[in-house]
Amino acid sequence: MKSDVSMLLWSSPLLMLLGGYLLIRCIGGLRRVISPDVRQRWADAARAEVVALPQPGRYVVNIVFPPFTVVTGTAHFNAEFTVTACATGKPVPYEAYSRFNFFTVRRSDMGGNTSNPLGEFHCSAPGDYRITCLTPYHIRPGFLLEVTPYVSPGVVVPLILGTLLASFMTIGGLILTLLKLGGQL
Secondary structure: OHHHHHHHHHHHHHHHHHHHHHHHHHHHHHHHHHOOOOOEEEOOOOOOEEEEEOOOEEEEEEEEEOOOOOOOOOHHHHOOEEEEEOOOOOEEOEEEOOOOOOOOOOEEOOOOOEEEEEEEEEEOOOEEEEEEEOOHHHOOOOOEEEEEEOOOHHHHHHHHHHHHHHHHHHHHHHHHHHHHHOOOO
């Protein structure tokens, strides 16, 4: 038992360094989720918006609530959208989310804006896509619409758990190292 404690005390600086490295990686991953590289917002739901998507993949149409806004009602989940590839003029299938879909990623940025996903579409090639809200009266004035890459909850949950674990490793390793150096252990 004493050798286990001695081993932990000698490995605490490594635990702290490994925890710090993992913490930096996890925070970088969370930053990309909160503030994605591809994010295009527009305010007028009645006007079709052309968004440039740099790579193929799944994208999400979000409604963005302004800071300090109490959201009552769920009319925005009834908003209907069409997505069209500008290069070909062909429609892209759009799948609306239900208000009871708990397996979506909701984001809040540092400005207090909250993004709530309304639906998703899959673009097969990079390029410009026209997004049209067919029912703009479901979007409240002052709220924004936004297109971002799809983020799976299966990515966010491990990032949050990894951030917690890395924080404990870093702080615990630092405390053990300082206590060992101070002669308290």
